[in-house]
Amino acid sequence: MTETIVILETQVDDMSAQAIAYTMEQLLQNGALDVYTQAVGMKKSRNGTLITVICHCDRQSICEQILFRETSTLGIRYRWQERKILHREIHEVATEYGKARVKMAWRDGFWTIQPEYEDCAKLARSHHVPLTRIQEAVKLAGESLLEISKANL
Known part of the structure; x- marks a missing residue:
């Protein structure tokens, strides 16, 4: 089976691990299929965290709202992708x-x-x-x- 999903991404460099964990919990409780983080190097050599959210298209808006409300991000990138699932x-x-x-x-x-x-x-x-x-x-x-x-x- 093939379905279309949305991938949301944002980076933050000024949030605690606890605040990021809370955000992840909120996203998962509100329909995100998966949420994961990666350590990234950002401008001015700052350490940061890339937050990636995978969700169904009908959950995009709520996941964006949570990212804006719970993180320090000023913007979210998104893209639609097809995925094959069992x-x-x-x-x-x-x-x-x-x-x-x-x-x-x-x-x-x-x-x-x-x-x-x-x-x-x-x-x-x-x-x-x-x-x-x-x-x-x-x-x-x-x-x-x-x-x-x-x-x-």
Whole structure:
């Protein structure tokens, strides 16, 4: 599947890491698909941060408002891009540690299964076991579900 997204970018050189983290949280809570930062060198050899926001076109305005409200930026660059994405579904699976969600994605016979981090972390904390053990159990349960689903197609 192909879809059009918007990429917003701005640089700041006078904000604390906490303020940038808060801005990222606000963007994600308001529909940004992803937000990431990179350290950059700016004019006059100042250290700065490049903030990049990826969002659907209908969320562009709200993401711009958040960037202007929460950062010291004076301008935002934007561009539209096409991206190919895998079809995806989220399913809940049962493991010996409890239930957790897995994201299943596919295209043209290719499948991938990714355990949801928050669910796995919660189970790891409550059972006092390594996160990787939980993630492996959840992925294995997801693979079993996938095999059942394939057999029923």
